[in-house]
Amino acid sequence: MTEQQDSPAEAGEVRHRTIKSFVMRAGRMTEGQQRGLDQGWPKFGLELADGLRDFDALFGRTAPRTFEIGFGMGHATLEMAAAAPEQDFIGVEVHRPGVGALLNGAMTQNLSNIRVYSCDALEVLRDCVADASLERVLLFFPDPWHKSRHHKRRIVQPAFAELVRSKLRIGGVLHMATDWEHYAEHMLEVMNVAPGYRNLAEDGRYVPRPEERPITKFERRGERLGHGVWDLKFQRVD
Numbered sequence: 328m329t330e331q332q333d334s335p336a337e338a339g340e341v342r343h344r345t346i347k348s349f350v351m352r353a354g355r356m357t358e359g360q361q362r363g364l365d366q367g368w369p370k371f372g373l374e375l376a377d378g379l380r381d382f383d384a385l386f387g388r389t390a391p392r393t394f395e396i397g398f399g400m401g402h403a404t405l406e407m408a409a410a411a412p413e414q415d416f417i418g419v420e421v422h423r424p425g426v427g428a429l430l431n432g433a434m435t436q437n438l439s440n441i442r443v444y445s446c447d448a449l450e451v452l453r454d455c456v457a458d459a460s461l462e463r464v465l466l467f468f469p470d471p472w473h474k475s476r477h478h479k480r481r482i483v484q485p486a487f488a489e490l491v492r493s494k495l496r497i498g499g500v501l502h503m504a505t506d507w508e509h510y511a512e513h514m515l516e517v518m519n520v521a522p523g524y525r526n527l528a529e530d531g532r533y534v535p536r537p538e539e540r541p542i543t544k545f546e547r548r549g550e551r552l553g554h555g556v557w558d559l560k561f562q563r564v565d
Contacts (some may be wrong), residue, residue: 360427362479364410366563367430368443370422373417373455375446380455382415385442390415390464396448396482399543401429406541408433408441414462419448449487452494458498467540483514488521493564500527503559504540506549511557523565533557 356364373380382387391414396419398404408416418441420426433441444451452538469482484504491501501524505511515532518524528534534556536542546556 346428347413347510358452359431360424363427363429363431363434364423365418366462367427367434371430371433371441371443372465373444374441375444375450378454379457382417382442382457382460386440388415388543390419390440392460393463393465394452394456394461395465395467396464398425398429400425403467403541403543404419404435404441405427405438407414407539408438409436412438412440415442417442417444417456419444419446419451420499421445421447421522427548432485449482450492452490456494457494461496462499464491464501465494466501466503466507468505468543469510471510480512481510483510483517487522488517488524492523492526496501497563497565499563500563501559502537502540502565504536504556506554506556508545508555508557511559514559518559518561521561523563524561525564527560527562534560 343371373385382392387563391449393414393416395404395416395418400423401418401420404416404418408414420429420443426443429441432438444455466482472479485547488501495501501518503514503516510535519526519531524533536556538562538565540558549556
């Protein structure tokens with residue numbers, strides 16, 4: 328799950344509100360999560376400061392590449408990467424226990440098709456990912472900021488749609504999912520007017536849950552409580 332915050336303005340600059348893909352959260356680290364950070368980060372961790380990366384060189388191959396914004400504890404990422412060894416996955420998450428959990432899982436399952444950033448996902452997209460290089464961008468269950476006065480903090484905004492479009496190859500897909508119907512409507516409203524996209528839903532609204540998106544424990548609990556989940560897929564066409 329991803330969250331957002333307002334970034335402080337630099338000294339001497341005019342203050343502009345900038346959408347972040349996270350709010351920094353503290354959390355206790357388990358032994359396995361710490362092991363993931365200690366042993367897995369040198370193998371799979373990437374740094375924002377390194378700038379634009381050659382992912383073909385990093386992964387040692389040319390393959391379809393998925394970029395996931397806010398992987399939480401990494402369960403879905405691990406499941407997708409294990410199910411598609413012919414694809415590469417770049418995940419971004421600021422919650423350190425989640426980063427450690429994903430790295431520990433990658434080592435435990437002996438996966439080599441995962442790389443991880445622990446910083447703002449939007450900065451990674453802007454500074455580290457080449458244009459027209461991604462097969463998919465995933466945004467699963469971002470913070471809905473359900474209060475009206477907080478809607479401006481939502482990550483899905485016109486600028487986000489344009490940034491993602493520039494990084495997707497022609498034919499690449501932005502896949503979003505949320506369990507907040509009002510946020511799903513907001514996503515739909517933003518994406519329907521975003522240039523260069525086509526809605527892949529037959530009815531022009533939401534797609535059925537794709538088989539490639541794992542069902543999380545969080546989602547199963549919501550289903551038991553009668554909560555809905557809305558999936559949106561928009562393909563870059565221009």
